[in-house]
Amino acid sequence: xxxxxxxxxxxxxxxxxxxxxxxxxxxxxxxxxxxxxxxxxxxxxxxxxxxxxxxxxxxxxxxxxxxxxxxxxxxxxxxxxxxxxxxxxxxxxxxxxxxxxxxxxxxxxxxxxxxxxxxxxxxxxxxxxxxxxxxxxxxxxxxxxxxxxxxxxxxxxxxxxxxxxxxxxxxxxxxxxxxxxxxxxxxxxxxxxxxxxxxxxxxxxxxxxxxxxxxxxxxxxxxxxxxxxxxxxxxxxxxxxxxxxxxxxxxxxxxx
Amino acid sequence: xxxxxxxxxxxxxxxxxxxxxxxxxxxxxxxxxxxxxxxxxxxxxxxxxxxxxxxxxxxxxxxxxxxxxxxxxxxxxxxxxxxxxxxxxxxxxxxxxxxxxxxxxxxxxxxxxxxxxxxxxxxxxxxxxxxxxxxxxxxxxxxxxxxxxxxxxxxxxxxxxxxxxxxxxxxxxxxxxxxxxxxxxxxxxxxxxxxxxxxxxxxxxxxxxxxxxxxxxxxxxxxxxxxxxxxxxxxxxxxxxxxxxxxxxxxxxxxx
Amino acid sequence: xxxxxxxxxxxxxxxxxxxxxxxxxxxxxxxxxxxxxxxxxxxxxxxxxxxxxxxxxxxxxxxxxxxxxxxxxxxxxxxxxxxxxxxxxxxxxxxxxxxxxxxxxxxxxxxxxxxxxxxxxxxxxxxxxxxxxxxxxxxxxxxxxxxxxxxxxxxxxxxxxxxxxxxxxxxxxxxxxxxxxxxxxxxxxxxxxxxxxxxxxxxxxxxxxxxxxxxxxxxxxxxxxxxxxxxxxxxxxxxxxxxxxxxxxxxxxxxx
Numbered sequence: 001x002x003x004x005x006x007x008x009x010x011x012x013x014x015x016x017x018x019x020x021x022x023x024x025x026x027x028x029x030x031x032x033x034x035x036x037x038x039x040x041x042x043x044x045x046x047x048x049x050x051x052x053x054x055x056x057x058x059x060x061x062x063x064x065x066x067x068x069x070x071x072x073x074x075x076x077x078x079x080x081x082x083x084x085x086x087x088x089x090x091x092x093x094x095x096x097x098x099x100x101x102x103x104x105x106x107x108x109x110x111x112x113x114x115x116x117x118x119x120x121x122x123x124x125x126x127x128x129x130x131x132x133x134x135x136x137x138x139x140x141x142x143x144x145x146x147x148x149x150x151x152x153x154x155x156x157x158x159x160x161x162x163x164x165x166x167x168x169x170x171x172x173x174x175x176x177x178x179x180x181x182x183x184x185x186x187x188x189x190x191x192x193x194x195x196x197x198x199x200x201x202x203x204x205x206x207x208x209x210x211x212x213x214x215x216x217x218x219x220x221x222x223x224x225x226x227x228x229x230x231x232x233x234x235x236x237x238x239x240x241x242x243x244x245x246x247x248x249x250x251x252x253x254x255x256x
Numbered sequence: 257x258x259x260x261x262x263x264x265x266x267x268x269x270x271x272x273x274x275x276x277x278x279x280x281x282x283x284x285x286x287x288x289x290x291x292x293x294x295x296x297x298x299x300x301x302x303x304x305x306x307x308x309x310x311x312x313x314x315x316x317x318x319x320x321x322x323x324x325x326x327x328x329x330x331x332x333x334x335x336x337x338x339x340x341x342x343x344x345x346x347x348x349x350x351x352x353x354x355x356x357x358x359x360x361x362x363x364x365x366x367x368x369x370x371x372x373x374x375x376x377x378x379x380x381x382x383x384x385x386x387x388x389x390x391x392x393x394x395x396x397x398x399x400x401x402x403x404x405x406x407x408x409x410x411x412x413x414x415x416x417x418x419x420x421x422x423x424x425x426x427x428x429x430x431x432x433x434x435x436x437x438x439x440x441x442x443x444x445x446x447x448x449x450x451x452x453x454x455x456x457x458x459x460x461x462x463x464x465x466x467x468x469x470x471x472x473x474x475x476x477x478x479x480x481x482x483x484x485x486x487x488x489x490x491x492x493x494x495x496x497x498x499x500x501x502x503x504x505x506x507x508x509x510x511x512x
Numbered sequence: 513x514x515x516x517x518x519x520x521x522x523x524x525x526x527x528x529x530x531x532x533x534x535x536x537x538x539x540x541x542x543x544x545x546x547x548x549x550x551x552x553x554x555x556x557x558x559x560x561x562x563x564x565x566x567x568x569x570x571x572x573x574x575x576x577x578x579x580x581x582x583x584x585x586x587x588x589x590x591x592x593x594x595x596x597x598x599x600x601x602x603x604x605x606x607x608x609x610x611x612x613x614x615x616x617x618x619x620x621x622x623x624x625x626x627x628x629x630x631x632x633x634x635x636x637x638x639x640x641x642x643x644x645x646x647x648x649x650x651x652x653x654x655x656x657x658x659x660x661x662x663x664x665x666x667x668x669x670x671x672x673x674x675x676x677x678x679x680x681x682x683x684x685x686x687x688x689x690x691x692x693x694x695x696x697x698x699x700x701x702x703x704x705x706x707x708x709x710x711x712x713x714x715x716x717x718x719x720x721x722x723x724x725x726x727x728x729x730x731x732x733x734x735x736x737x738x739x740x741x742x743x744x745x746x747x748x749x750x751x752x753x754x755x756x757x758x759x760x761x762x763x764x765x766x767x768x
Contacts, residue, residue, distance in 0.1 A: 011289060013282070013285075015282075018695065019559070019695040020555070020556065020557030020558070020559055021557050021559050021560050021561070021567070021571060021695070022571065022574075022692070022694040022695060023556065023557070023570075023571035023572070023573075023574035023575050024574070024694075024738075025556070025557075026525070026527075026554075026556040026557070026571070026574065026575035026578070027574055027575045027578045027738075029525075029554055029556075029575075029578075029579075030575050030577075030578025030579040030580075030583075031578055033523060033554075033579055033580055033583075034578065034579065034580050037580055040296065040297075040552065041552075041554060042282075042285055042289075042297060043276070043299065043555065044276065044279065044281070044282040044285075045276030045277050045279070045281075045282070046276070047275070047276055047277050048277050049277070050695065050696055051748075055277070058279075059277060059278065059279035059282070060279070061279075062278075062279035062280070062282065062283055063279050063282035063283050063285075063286050065286075066282070066283045066285075066286025066287055066290065066388075067285075067286040067289055067290065068286075068289055068290050068293055071286075071289075079748060080725065081723070081724070082722070082723025082724055082725050082726075083723070083724075083725035084725075126737070126738035127722050127723035127735075128723055128724065128735065128737060128738055128743075129737075129738035132578075132738065133738075180278070182278040182280075183274065183275040183277070183278060183306065184306055210338070210383050211337070211338025211339070211383035211384055212337070212338055212339075212384065213336065213338050213339035213340075214338075223383075223384065225382070225384060225385075226280075226283075226382035226384055226385035226388065226389075231384075236307075236335060267545060269538070269541075271538075296552065296553075298538075298541055298545075298553060299532070299555065300532065300535065300537070300538040300541075301532030301533050301535070301537075301538070302532070303531070303532055303533050304533050305533070311533070314535075315533060315534060315535035315538070316535070317535075318534075318535035318536070318538065318539055319535050319538035319539045319541075319542050321542075322538070322539045322541075322542025322543055322546065322644075323541075323542040323545055323546065324542075324545055324546050324549055327542075327545075436534070438534040438536075439530065439531040439533070439534060439562065440562055466594070466639050467593070467594025467595070467639035467640055468593070468594055468595075468640065469592065469594050469595035469596075470594075479639075479640065481638070481640060481641075482536075482539075482638035482640055482641035482644065482645075487640075492563070492591060
């Protein structure tokens with residue numbers, strides 16, 4: 001891996017579960033700008049559900065490659081802060097990522113050619129706030145043009161967390177599940193299709209259509225969402241509430 | 257209309273109802289910076305009530321002309337995504353605006369000299385996420401100096417949504433309504449006054465004063481708010497809760 | 513005090529209790545960029561509890577010195593807007609701060625060498641929105657290189673609000689209190705220790721440990737938090753809920 005060229009004005013994105021009123025996210029931003037005064041800081045979210053590493057991983061998967069090469073993505077959803085879990089910096093597909101070694105960075109680690117290093121924890125670091133004292137300085141260094149290799153030793157075996165794989169049933173159908181519910185009540189599954197078909201969920205059989213308005217208002221449908229995964233939706237409505245869906249709800253895809 | 261000069265470092269603002277944890281707003285930001293690496297992205301809000309086009313329109317009215325000429329405002333509150341509704345880019349009073357053709361951009365469209373074009377939807381665009389695949393690239397192009405005319409064909413008749421007009425009563429008083437309730441519980445009406453008077457609402461008769469502290473703590477009052485409209489407030493309190501006000505509540509202005 | 517050198521691209525941070533959907537924070541951002549087009553705007557929070565000056569003060573204390581010298585911090589939690597309270601700009605330890613004279617800026621005012629001036633309120637300023645019409649223009653002027661002294665007359669006696677001091681008991685122990693509860697349920701106190709000891713709170717006796725994972729999941733502990741103050745926490749849990757803690761809860765530190 002060659003170090004990506006330092007951009008003149010690097011972008012650093014932030015994903016945390018800190019919310020904003022306590023000022024922790026503000027402290028991280030100050031630490032980034034102290035180390036990289038020319039960086040542009042972009043908020044992804046500070047309102048992730050507390051300690052929900054899997055949802056943060058799915059959210060990160062959505063956005064990290066939408067940013068230009070050279071972008072530094074900081075993701076701090078870190079229930080194990082202060083424990084023996086390692087701290088990571090990753091270079092993958094031309095982007096950099098920094099965060100705890102708890103699986104939140106898996107989407108980037110799983111890309112062929114990804115390289116990870118372990119960040120040392122300086123003695124002055126607050127044991128409960130690596131976001132400010134370990135991750136932010138590393139992100140600032142990367143945003144200032146430091147190479148990944150200069151930040152630490154190779155990380156031999158970073159923690160990987162994966163979205164569960166669908167299971168092939170004897171009937172030929174695929175059994176999957178709801179992996180996330182968005183703020184509109186759309187239920188994202190781990191199922192994909194290129195050929196339509198229909199979806200069985202909570203006693204409903206739903207056609208795989210193209211968009212919400214292919215169905216009358218209030219009626220449920222399935223569609224291929226903007227990340228390529230099948231979603232359960234209700235036209236102008238809330239599918240999770242209407243159909244009683246939550247993370248883990250069973251969903252079956254019947255081929256067309 | 258002459259194309260506004262491209263600023264060296266354009267600002268792109270974002271107003272959505274996506275909230276942040278799902279990562280949709282993050283994807284839009286990545287798409288903007290991919291197309292306009294030097295842009296500064298400014299969050300207005302991602303916490304608009306879902307699908308509430310009218311409230312988004314009122315919020316946009318507050319801020320769009322407070323930004324310098326050349327600013328690009330992206331507003332994605334888009335219940336009709338994927339339907340036949342058009343996609344718009346607008347140039348008005350030196351600013352640019354991008355969003356769905358559902359009335360959310362009305363405050364800019366109603367300014368004399370405003371010009372609107374229809375954005376083509378590229379074949380690869382996700383039918384459920386024009387924010388990322390249609391609006392963000394158009395905003396990035398404008399932020400990079402593209403002219404409005406280069407983005408699409410003139411839009412013959414953009415959708416306009418208007419704040420309801422007050423009605424003149426036989427008594428000479430003006431009958432209006434609450435159009436928004438802010439987070440402090442202040443109820444903004446569609447009424448204006450340059451000469452004081454008093455306001456009748458939910459059985460109360462309130463003087464039109466200058467500021468909250470013109471009334472004792474806990475007491476209701478009316479005042480001319482920071483956007484020039486009459487508001488119902490409670491000094492150090494929540495007027496909507498205290499007086500039982502909501503959008504649509506009837507309010508009458510008696511002349512002084 | 514010498515005026516800090518104007519940075520080529522100043523940072524302006526924002527702390528408010530406006531939330532974002534109403535557009536007030538957006539208006540402030542527009543006013544800042546109108547006056548200082550090259551500034552980078554950084555959101556600290558817009559979700560402060562309404563009118564909670566003391567919590568805003570504690571949050572400001574966390575982040576204001578984490579940013580590089582030359583940064584301008586705008587803090588608008590302003591229950592007295594429109595009353596006779598003064599408007600302030602402050603220079604302290606190389607940073608600038610702007611906000612109402614209600615104690616929210618105390619962390620910077622208490623630093624030796626701090627200088628404060630009173631901002632004039634222009635006649636066109638909306639009486640209910642000094643954030644937009646008084647504070648934002650002052651922040652923009654400072655971000656553009658104006659000296660503090662050019663903005664107004666010296667402020668003779670700015671309002672100071674202080675975190676309550678712990679009280680020494682006859683036993684030699686220190687009696688303090690919970691001053692904030694963060695979003696994870698950690699209860700921050702006004703107590704400090706360099707030598708361990710134990711904490712008595714709501715009938716529990718808790719050792720002062722180093723980090724959450726020094727205790728089994730679900731078990732309460734005390735630790736020195738990232739701002740140097742003792743916090744009550746529950747490993748992988750919510751201490752405020754588990755122990756029934758809130759602001760003002762009594763906490764006693766027994767020496768080691």
